[in-house]
Amino acid sequence: MRTSLDSYLGIHPQALSLEAQRNELLAANLANVDTPNYKARDIDFKSALAAAGGNTSAAGSASGSAAVPSVPTPTVAAPLASASSGIDPTALKYRVPMAPSLDGNTVDEQLEQSAFAENSVRYQATLTFLNSALRDLMTAITGS
Amino acid sequence: MSSFKIFDIAGSGMSAQSVRLNTVASNLANADSVSGDPNSVYRAKHPVFQAVMGNPGDLSTAQVNVTGIAQSQAAPETRYDPGNPLADAQGNVYAPNVNVVEEMADMISASRSYQNNVEVLNTSRDMMLATLKLGQS
Numbered sequence: 001m002r003t004s005l006d007s008y009l010g011i012h013p014q015a016l017s018l019e020a021q022r023n024e025l026l027a028a029n030l031a032n033v034d035t036p037n038y039k040a041r042d043i044d045f046k047s048a049l050a051a052a053g054g055n056t057s058a059a060g061s062a063s064g065s066a067a068v069p070s071v072p073t074p075t076v077a078a079p080l081a082s083a084s085s086g087i088d089p090t091a092l093k094y095r096v097p098m099a100p101s102l103d104g105n106t107v108d109e110q111l112e113q114s115a116f117a118e119n120s121v122r123y124q125a126t127l128t129f130l131n132s133a134l135r136d137l138m139t140a141i142t143g144s
Numbered sequence: 145m146s147s148f149k150i151f152d153i154a155g156s157g158m159s160a161q162s163v164r165l166n167t168v169a170s171n172l173a174n175a176d177s178v179s180g181d182p183n184s185v186y187r188a189k190h191p192v193f194q195a196v197m198g199n200p201g202d203l204s205t206a207q208v209n210v211t212g213i214a215q216s217q218a219a220p221e222t223r224y225d226p227g228n229p230l231a232d233a234q235g236n237v238y239a240p241n242v243n244v245v246e247e248m249a250d251m252i253s254a255s256r257s258y259q260n261n262v263e264v265l266n267t268s269r270d271m272m273l274a275t276l277k278l279g280q281s
Contacts, residue, residue, distance in 0.1 A: 031157030
């Protein structure tokens with residue numbers, strides 16, 4: 001059962017939590033940039049958000065699809081087998097490396113860095129949406 | 145809290161890279177530490193990194209762990225230097241198997257990776273502080 005505040009905020013709370021999780025994943029990729037046999041992972045944002053949002057309202061999904069388009073498809077591959085608590089397991093995928101490396105590591109430093117920068121901007125955009133929604137609510141409550 | 149894990153992840157990356165920088169410094173400092181015995185000469189040291197996955201249900205936490213320091217098994221360099229007080233009966237001394245060019249490249253790589261982790265840490269901190277101010281502005 002959704003409260004009216006949940007439907008008022010739309011998809012943004014779920015998007016914020018998903019973006020935080022994606023940032024964690026990208027940080028793990030960047031930390032393991034020199035670890036042999038480490039396979040870089042990423043979230044397929046569109047399907048993860050669909051799984052997290054579930055039955056979002058029409059207004060929410062419309063603004064959500066405009067605010068958070070999916071990651072480019074060529075960069076992600078087969079889904080992981082095991083389940084995860086926070087992220088939808090079908091959305092968590094291994095990255096396809098652009099060039100093979102001798103130690104089996106598939107982290108592309110530049111790609112991960114740009115993904116991290118992009119994701120943090122998305123996070124801040126979601127925060128701005130939430131902030132303005134809450135400010136509107138406060139204006140309606142206080143009436144000034 | 146799950147959002148604080150990002151500090152552990154970036155922190156583990158920073159400490160792993162600083163171990164790597166330490167071994168590079170040690171290798172470069174000892175590049176000319178000759179010895180009269182090929183078995184006791186200094187050998188190049190390199191850290192072994194390993195990804196530490198979190199719980200099976202928690203796939204996103206992949207910290208870095210330094211599982212050990214491997215010593216290079218390459219043969220030490222033999223130099224004929226009879227004037228050296230450490231020279232053996234044949235007048236040879238043995239220099240470490242440190243490849244200075246390789247070490248310098250390793251140093252740059254470690255330094256860049258360290259900076260990457262610092263950048264991740266700073267960005268995450270700014271984002272969390274912005275989240276704390278949610279609804280206050």
